[in-house]
Amino acid sequence: MLQELTEKFEGVFRKLKGHGKITEKHVSETLREIRRVLLEADVNYKVVKQFIAAVQEKAIGVEVLRSVTPAQQIIKIVHDELAALMGGTETPIRMANIPPTVIMAVGLQGSGKTTFCGKLAYKLKKQGKHPLLVGADLQRPAAVEQLRVLGKQIDVAVHSDLKSRPMDVCKQGFQLARERGHDVMILDTAGRLHVDQSLMDELVEIKEALNPHEILFVADGMTGQDAVNAALAFQERLDFTGVVLTKMDGDARGGAALSIKAVTQRPIKFIGVGEKLDALENFHPDRMASRILGMGDVVSLVEKAQEAIDQEKARKLEKKLRRAEFTLEDFYEQIQQVKKMGPLSQLIGMMPGMGGKALKNIEVDDRALVRIEAIINSMTPEERRRPQIINGSRRLRIARGSGTTVQDVNQLLKQYFAMQKMFKQLNKKGFWNKLQLPL
Numbered sequence: 001m002l003q004e005l006t007e008k009f010e011g012v013f014r015k016l017k018g019h020g021k022i023t024e025k026h027v028s029e030t031l032r033e034i035r036r037v038l039l040e041a042d043v044n045y046k047v048v049k050q051f052i053a054a055v056q057e058k059a060i061g062v063e064v065l066r067s068v069t070p071a072q073q074i075i076k077i078v079h080d081e082l083a084a085l086m087g088g089t090e091t092p093i094r095m096a097n098i099p100p101t102v103i104m105a106v107g108l109q110g111s112g113k114t115t116f117c118g119k120l121a122y123k124l125k126k127q128g129k130h131p132l133l134v135g136a137d138l139q140r141p142a143a144v145e146q147l148r149v150l151g152k153q154i155d156v157a158v159h160s161d162l163k164s165r166p167m168d169v170c171k172q173g174f175q176l177a178r179e180r181g182h183d184v185m186i187l188d189t190a191g192r193l194h195v196d197q198s199l200m201d202e203l204v205e206i207k208e209a210l211n212p213h214e215i216l217f218v219a220d221g222m223t224g225q226d227a228v229n230a231a232l233a234f235q236e237r238l239d240f241t242g243v244v245l246t247k248m249d250g251d252a253r254g255g256a257a258l259s260i261k262a263v264t265q266r267p268i269k270f271i272g273v274g275e276k277l278d279a280l281e282n283f284h285p286d287r288m289a290s291r292i293l294g295m296g297d298v299v300s301l302v303e304k305a306q307e308a309i310d311q312e313k314a315r316k317l318e319k320k321l322r323r324a325e326f327t328l329e330d331f332y333e334q335i336q337q338v339k340k341m342g343p344l345s346q347l348i349g350m351m352p353g354m355g356g357k358a359l360k361n362i363e364v365d366d367r368a369l370v371r372i373e374a375i376i377n378s379m380t381p382e383e384r385r386r387p388q389i390i391n392g393s394r395r396l397r398i399a400r401g402s403g404t405t406v407q408d409v410n411q412l413l414k415q416y417f418a419m420q421k422m423f424k425q426l427n428k429k430g431f432w433n434k435l436q437l438p439l
């Protein structure tokens with residue numbers, strides 16, 4: 001996510017840290033470079049100007065330059081200002097006191113509205129809500145079908161009616177939600193290539209009929225300033241309440257993420273980070289600022305782990321580690337848990353220092369996991385529990401069975417034995433008694 005931007009910021013700060021003593025001249029040089037980086041990322045020029053002024057005011061202070069770690073202080077100031085620029089604190093969606101809560105997604109064609117509606121329904125369902133999806137995009141029959149397919153995948157009801165008008169479908173949906181006890185209703189609306197009068201009229205009509213608690217402007221995060229301009233046009237007619245940035249998993253430059261809040265005064269509430277239905281994150285401005293500056297996002301990483309990792313299994317594993325009884329079976333289980341957390345590249349991107357350049361140089365290969373899985377799958381239960389019995393002929397059999405080579409099997413076993421040895425040594429040193437595993 002925003003890899004290029006991260007790389008550039010890392011470059012700017014590396015230079016700053018390289019100076020023995022930091023003077024005002026170095027600070028203004030750094031600011032000039034940050035200005036260039038932001039403009040290249042397609043951030044709105046007025047936003048850039050204000051941003052640089054805000055950082056300058058704080059960074060030029062005598063205290064910063066006289067401090068023991070001036071470079072760190074300046075990075076911290078940039079971090080905090082970036083977070084402020086993107087809204088400061090997280091803004092959750094507003095829920096109605098009397099259900100159903102009505103959430104309406106609007107935006108240009110192909111921005112990711114329908115996908116977002118599916119993702120949001122899935123997220124809310126996991127939180128114990130009972131959502132209803134309403135297809136008000138009646139431009140093309142395929143649009144409603146797309147929503148129905150999504151609904152089926154996540155087992156969420158979908159209402160639409162190709163013979164009605166969009167506003168009537170929404171009203172019917174509302175009625176249905178009330179009757180059937182849906183506490184949230186999510187409206188998917190039509191998009192257009194460009195902002196146009198008839199679409200706006202249609203959306204305004206729906207807004208006036210249903211008075212949604214949230215109108216979320218869905219913008220393609222890859223499009224930079226174009227997204228911001230479209231946002232302004234939608235804001236004028238619809239006065240939306242929040243923004244969703246999609247496709248942030250691609251190589252978005254960051255312009256939309258960094259400008260849209262400042263320009264529209266409406267918070268970013270979610271970001272889409274993939275095509276799959278679980279690829280929707282709540283937007284945290286401070287965490288995003290950390291990611292952009294290559295500081296990683298440890299909080300999100302831990303949250304992801306907590307969601308995916310079975311606590312009971314984790315405790316059992318910890319016991320085994322303490323007794324150095326960690327078998328290949330356990331190893332296999334670990335891989336399954338890691339896989340549940342998402343693609344490796346996404347996880348590594350959240351680790352401190354792994355955002356920009358570092359990530360580029362590592363080949364993040366989910367296929368390696370698949371290979372290890374295949375190898376372990378081809379072992380007998382006895383072999384998994386006691387890998388020391390795996391001799392030459394067994395290795396050959398396992399390699400053949402898993403479609404890998406004997407070298408692959410050797411490498412896996414070597415890694416396993418090295419780990420085993422490490423755990424034993426840690427045991428001898430009484431390491432576990434000093435360590436509280438975070439799980």
Ligand SMILES: Nc1nc2c(ncn2[C@@H]2O[C@H](COP(=O)(O)OP(=O)(O)OP(=O)(O)O)[C@@H](O)[C@H]2O)c(=O)[nH]1
Binds near residue numbers: 275
């Ligand atoms: N990589 C990635 N792709 C996304 C994301 N969100 C949506 N997409 C893809 O973008 C394309 C358009 O998404 P839709 O949800 O159909 O967009 P829409 O706004 O409903 O489009 P219209 O109904 O035609 O106006 C689809 O191929 C989606 O899979 C995301 O966060 N990441």
Ligand SMILES: [Mg+2]
Binds near residue numbers: 113114143
């Ligand atoms: Mg759509």
